[in-house]
Amino acid sequence: MTIDSSEYRQRREKLMQKIGQGTAIFRSAPTAVMHNDVEYIFRQDSDFFYLTGFNEPEAVAVFAPHHEEHHFILFVQPKDPEKETWTGYRCGIEAAKEKYGADIAYSITELNEKLPDYLKKADRIYYHLGRDKHFNEVILSHWQRLMATYPKRGTGPIAIEDTNPILHPMRQVKSASELKMLRQAMDISAAAHNRAREFVKVGHYEYQIQAEIEHTFKLHGGIGPAYPSIVASGSNACILHYIENNRQIQENDLLLIDAGCSYGYYNGDITRTFPVNGKFTGEQKAIYELVLEAQLKAIEEVKPGNPYNEFHDIAVCVLVQGLIDLGLLKGDLEEIIKEEKYKPFYMHKTGHWLGLDVHDAGVYKxxxxxxxxxxxxxxxxxxxxxxxxxxxxxxxxxxxxxERWRGIGIRIEDDILVTETGYEVLTSAVPKAIDEII
Known part of the structure; x- marks a missing residue:
């Protein structure tokens, strides 16, 4: 399952309509070193991939709608049989043009020579000054040189503008093809959660559960984890980003699993919490029921036109009132929320965008x-x-x-699609009702 080349072309055309007489530049993700000369598995930059589908490092995409001949330009690594023997096949220059729809492709070694031709008549450069400091300097130096000659030529980019406000709203609204990819990622994620719940028992180590989850990801065609899998038993569930996964599971433990599969770079993100021995203690059940109620009521607020924060505010109201009822908070509901006195129990927001990135592109306000x-x-x-x-x-x-309340950590997370009339829970295949998980 892949995105069709025609959709990548449509995305590029939409971007170029937005930048007008400008030139936009996107850099591939850098390779990262794990240790010594061993590299991490390459993961393409999401913006670069969204526009090109090209999945190699050391590449640059340039979009110059004002240019007389070339509107989409790719700079890539050339074919090199000797290096490919060690590090894998490269697409190469000619195939990059043919396969990925570039008007022209060059060797990445020609970037500094060729790039000025696509900048000199642009009214501005669109580029996100990101974490690649070296490449940031490359773009800034080209801009400075063009600005130095601007008085004599009367043309050239007089400003650098960030690409994020232009591209990220495009990425926020998912196409039908993207939703297919996301559904596949979420279906695999759901299968992994269900497998973990069947497999786990008292005495297992958290990493054994992690192994079953990530085995399921790969078994069903996923790239692997969308993020480091969280398998948190007992009080480890109170650590939001717990990833050590090395504790032995004990009797009466709750197990919180926050794990999602990446499929074609699209990501699932599911959290479930359940009693390992099939029985909640009274305190565990009270907190679980409260979190589940908050989640269900929050999901009901996911509908077109509602402001993004509304489902979070509803969740906070439910959680705070429940904690008051349980005697864990005291005072006026509105005052507790205004003064954020609930934060020791609930310190994060209720959701985030999801797509090519787990915390996906797009503004919230x-x-x-x-x-x-x-x-x-x-x-x-x-x-x-x-x-x-x-x-x-x-x-x-x-x-x-x-003391009887301490050490309880519960989170319940689903992935939700905003539809024309409301919402769809894309991860409903993983049970969360109490009578389904015990």
Whole structure:
């Protein structure tokens, strides 16, 4: 399952319509060293991949709609049989043009020589000054040289503008093809969660559960984990990004699994929490019911036109009222929320965009006061939780936490598509109702 070349072309055309007389430049992801001369598995930059589908390092894509001959230009590594013997096959210059639809392709070694031709008549450069400091300097030096000759020529880029505000709104709304990729990633993620729940038992180590999850990802054609898998038993579930996964699971433990599969660079992101021995303690059940209620009510607020923050605000209201009812918070609901006295129990937001990146491209607020409205085609997570760490310190004026509550961490997360009329839970294949998980 892949994205058709025609869709990549449509994306490029849409981008070029937006930049007008400008020139946009995108750099591939750098290779990263694990240790000594051993590299991590390459993962392409999401913006670069979204526009090109090209999955090799040491590449640059240039978009110059104003140019007389070439609008889409690729700079890539040339074929080199000797190096390919060691590091794998390269597409090469000619195939890059034919396979990926570039008007022309050059060797990456020709970038500094050829790039000025695509910049000198542009009114601005569109480029995101990202983490590749060396390449940032390359772009800035080209711009400075062109600015130095601007008075004599009367043309050239007088500004550099970030590509994110142009490209990322395009990435936020998913196409039908992207939704197919996301559904596949989520279906594999769901299968892995269900396998983990069947496999786990008291005495297993967390890493054994992780192995079953990630084996399922690869078994079904996934690239691998979308992010480091979290398999957190007992009080480890109170660590939001716990990834050590080395504790032996004990009797009466809850197990929190936050894991998702990457399929064709599109990502699933699911969290479930359940009792390993099939039985909740009274305190565990009370917190689980509260988190589940918050999640279900939050999901109901995912609909077109609603501001992004609305589902989070609903989740917070439900969680805070529930903690008051359980005696873990005291005081007026609105005052507790306003003063954020619930934060020792719930310190994160209730969701994020999801797509080519796990925390996907796109803004959450339109401006300082207004949140971005949800639109059909948006995909996001809804993931409330409560975390009562062993060393939790209540907010000022709040009650001390009895020992029987300490060490309970619960999060429930689903991936949600905003539809024309409401929402669709894309990860409903993983049970979360109490009578389905015990």
């Amino acid at each position: 339109k401006d300082e006061e207004n949140w971005h409205p949800l639109l059909p085609g948006h995909v996001l997570t809804v993931e409330p939780g409560i975390y009562i760490g062993k060393d939790i310190k209540p907010a000022e004026g709040q009650p001390e936490i009895p």
